[in-house]
Amino acid sequence: DAGVTQSPTHLIKTRGQQVTLRCSPKSGHDTVSWYQQALGQGPQFIFQYYEEEERQRGNFPDRFSGHQYPNYSSELNVNALLLGDSALYLCASSLDVSSGNTIYFGEGSWLTVV
């Protein structure tokens, strides 16, 4: 049973560029959340997708957008990259959080903006 998988694992982008990160949830999970974790900080919630819709959103600008597909996989898109967007981006999956299930993380995508 595959866990949460993310791609790419590492990437380097230039300021102003756009990036797409991908996530496949753990088998059977229908909810995908994205987090940004800067060095020395805890994960910061970006948004959560359930039934192909954004259900919750943290304090991130509109440059951060996402999508969930019918197979529950998800993408995180960041436009107009800034140096401060350099971080580990974590995808977490769960059964619908409201049912009381915990979350499992992928290994993350390390984004460096230069």
Next chain:
Amino acid sequence: RKEVEQDPGPFNVPEGATVAFNCTYSNSASQSFFWYRQDCRKEPKLLMSVYSSGNEDGRFTAQLNRASQYISLLIRDSKLSDSATYLCVVILYNFNKFYFGSGTKLNVKP
């Protein structure tokens, strides 16, 4: 005020020591609580859930104090392999929100 606060540490302890971390949360409607472990440059992994009655898993004990709005993690007989950052997570199911603390770093030394 942050939803979840932790002492960032680091806690530097010798092997075999007992160490405890606390994590405070601000929303009294918080419903579920977890401790995650994160190794350097790795993803967080679930360590244990935290129940109102307290729970124990080997050398690890987690407790919840709803009146004072904090959760704790106690590690007995520390091992070198316990060195990591410990994150607490608080969930509000009604709002599908879960919040992470910034983590407490533990260094266990020989």
